[in-house]
Amino acid sequence: MNALYRSAALAALLAAASPAAMAQTVSNDRVYLDADELIQDQQQGLYIARGDVRLQSGERVLFAQELIYNPALNRVVASGGVQIFDGSEPAQFAEEVELSDDLREGVARGFATLLENNGRAAAGAALRRPDGSVELSNAYYTACELCESGEDEPTWRLRASRVVRDTQNKVIYYRNVRLEVLGRPILYSPVFAHADPSAARQSGFLFPVLNSSNRLGFSYQQPYLWAIGPSQELIVSPRYMGKVNPLLQLDWSRRFYSGEMNVQTSFTYEQEFDQDGKFGDEELRGHVFADGLFRFNQNFRWGFGVEAVSGDLYLRRYGFEESPDRADGLFEIRDQRMLLNQVFFIGDGEHFHGDATVIHFNKLQENVDDDTLPLISPLIRFGAELPMPRWAGDLDFSFNTANLQRNAGDDYTRASLALDWTRPTILPGGLRAEAFALARADAYAFNETDASGNEIDSTNLTRSLGAAGLDLSLPFVRPGESVNWLIAPRMAAIIASSDNADSTPVNVDSLSIEFQQSQLFDAARANGYDLWEDGARLDVGLTVAADWRGALPGELEVFAGRSFRLDGDQRFPASSGLADDDSDWIGQIELDLGQFDLDARARIDSESQEINRLDLTAGFDAWRVSMNTRYTRRTDAASTRQLEEVTASAGFAITEDWSVVYDGVIDLEENEIRRQRAGLQYRDECTSLRILWERDNIDVANLGPSDSVKLEIVLFTLGGLSDD
Template identity: 35%
Template structure:
């Protein structure tokens, strides 16, 4: 039997105004009063109270009216459709006298978003203001599930669950216990606030009780963000003892929020931390800052001086000026060199703005950046704070006021490409040399393929540099230096390609020859931007191999090499390049580490092996030009095989003959995780310096990971010493749960 009816609901209340809840999921049953009045579709005119017309369709094997009991009954494969919401049950009953609606037997309610609700029996009034269900459970498309012995709707916004269980883990076939769950005596869903609250809640892992909460709450996973307490951080350390950091999330508006996180320690005074975000129409701002009134302390928590206000401030923002232009800022400040290490403050090495900071160096910058199809400009002001005990004194670190880079490209079609560049750098120091540089240049190149397959790429470049320098002893009284530099030459390559049944081969000899300005580095220009340059395969065929502006590679030079690539049909690929560079004259401005000293460079080799996205190996070698001994070796291995291993390994070795310190360097960085069986993985980390016989950082642990959670138990050891902060050992617990965030500890020493 198929019955259609019209549902009329007042705008002032009723189902049309309800959000998703237990009662609103039963909305199809409210059609029964209309069906009982008339089984045919009726036209209803507007009355004093405005109404909203909704169509309800009811299918059942049998439908009848019990006049003595004043009941309307639908039985057998009952299916009620209300818009995109569907209810199925064995039986539906409507009491015309009391206005109560009851559904019984294998009840399933499917929402438009795919959420499914199940119950053994449901009863509600015709207005759906209150309702009651037994054997209640739900499952969302995202995998969240909840169950309760009974579910009672007390009013239009409150639904109470008795003996409730909540989890975000989907149960696989044959699995009866989720990875994690919250089991509570009472649970309440408040649709107005969008919060789940629990009384006498127990957090369970694999069915084993782990933590008891007299009271616990979290947002409805499908609700909008809102204020409330986040899961606290807690742990222990020899530096500051046991600690607890509760966190309160304040949703100030739809466009801004604030996390307030006081941290309490057993050995030292509390610290207050804030994390603020705000989104504007044209951009956004992020701030993280903290402060405390405490003395400096060592790795054992012993105070070293008197208490004082200490803290840090990290902030960044980026805003759109127009379609092509942005501006932004980044601020990084700390009250003392070791503050971030003493309190384990995160974010010190995060990128903020358009420039990266060096390790243990705080960078503040104000910048603007513009880019279109054929031009680019950026301008920035930068200041630095050195957090290292050794190295350059902070007063000798230059402030950049400002740095400007620009490029404009012109396409001449068959006549090639022209790039016009401009740059300026104004550097000021409290102690040391102040310099101001302005440069303008032009680069032209084109490409032709001549008969026989030879690729010919002629090029030319020219640049003018102006310097104004103070406090540099070899500069004359005018403090100004000007120079013009340039190069012209050609790059030749001849690719040979041989396709095969299983593997394709590509071999390409490459030669670059250029004639440049002679002795361009005779002028007494302080080296600011090229002091740590080293020639490798990426710049082997450049007219001017030296990066930056202060040094320029002049005279005649020749770069030659050969590249080869083999590609298998199954996705396996091997490629490599070997070459070296020759110069007509030695330039004393270039040192041995730069690989531009003398007239012949060391041999340069690069090689890579790749197999789909599963693994890759990249290697770079620098071989001595006379003995072919390995002067430098850099190798990186990446493995990413789903459910087997995720690993990254980097090995480096630098001979003392090419290091600026004259000390041999050799080290290994290893980080990864390997699955030893379903969902169980071994975690490992190692950062070792072989010459110092020092493990800078090491860790080993075990973890569990599935679609809804991740657990880690890791032993870590920090082997370095930074003034009064020395080596430390820790046991680290990390827990992550889908929909409710992280729970657990950070460091347990």
């Protein structure tokens, strides 16, 4: 029917209806009407519904206090708190609406609507077309919450004389638009457009990136998003800099049925430069970061990572991250100035895991010859759980091989097979006993070369290794009315076979070892395969934990332990804490009081009682203050580099929305602040603003300290001005 049961049907319906509420279930070409009162005005030819009116046509539903239907004009006029819902589209509100009888087109006065992603629009008048698009007059758009009284202005809004929401192309167009901040206009444009909040993504200009630094001068970067297809996009970002030639950055990503690939690249034609100016010839310079991860099937994947630059200082000069995000890469490196390229394959199953990787390194340091860095081709790791009766424990098989080739330096190849058996059990009295054994076979091949790269010697060796032991722990638990206690002593006795001097390989993969709690009870404590700890040893540790309730509830856990070598040779580096027969003490304290938490880890010399390593982390979050601090000290005389530094961050909320922030790194050994950042930030439900000052006080080659000021603005649903 044209509206309420196609006029004639509606007349019959109204004639038969009582003044009480009525309803009629309809098919797709019918309209459902529900109201407290229904009136037929025969003189004017009108049908009137009053009181909690509900009108439905298909998925379109209208609520109002009064509805007047004119069958001669096929028009419906609704007034009094009008609300319109159309399927999954956001709700629309108006003081009065005049609609066609199928509710598809019409005019509204005092119009407002909610959009996807918390967008809001309002207008003095609105026109809805049959295709679903909406044209607004004297309108505004914002993502901010609106004050019910209307006294307070939103943080920002776009106000325009005319706004058209194109629902088919997912774009909102503006005519004579101005950006208002707290009710005051700050920008104007005769025309403007942005993607509809419901759109997944649209091609168009993104917010620019602005900053100023002593190295590059004023910088303006204007990104443009090209939505190539539903699964592919390219962001083109030319950057103008006051002190050097322009740079072009490209960010491309594509999703496939089996995975995804991302590429970031930049290039410029410029000389080298430092604080004192430019030097050398103009050349094409740039970088490429790329990664991908793809799935063969449910159990097998492959991926790659590419990191290449035209010079060691290019990334630092132009403000790119020297340790890029390797989220899809299989391996990461702690050295922030080391790039790596990798191709890998991964296999996962219910009872196995394996991967194979080829890795190439590039050190961003002028005094390092990259030819001395190895090409790992390949590194293969495989582990599987072997079937065993439950009473017999768990048996794991592993295979590991590495092949390192250098253009200038020694070559190294190793292959290892291992079986690892464990059998835990609970004995009377609550004593937990875990017997374990490890058997391993290694094969090595070394090629020694001179400074010219000529092979001068080659060595092949094999060795068989084994270790066995018993791990005992006895936890005591004492619940209390206000405090629960746990005391858990632990001891492990381990004996391991020895490899004689003829079967001891060059130590390549276990050069850096730092004794800590996670290694204390391991059968093999080296972090690689080359170094083997032989002989007999005894490991002991004690954990005391408590949790309590009351006015200040919290949790506390304290651990202390050490290792005693009863027999065997000293194999670990002097700075590791495991070099002597009696190891360093290791301890850890964890305290959580809700608003305050503390984590302290220490390694203490067993003879002098001096602290060789201390890591102290504390956090506080209460009232308007949030703080996080980490103190690190490494003073072991055998360490190649002494370290003492503090990393701190803090924030103070001036108001509910405004706050000041600071973070920095202080090198106490050199008595200088290496990096710091301070700024003012504003954040509410629709806006994020940060003004940040940064100083990087590090000399790298001919690049000295850098200072910069950055402005970051994000208007939610519209986009942002940020360098992230």
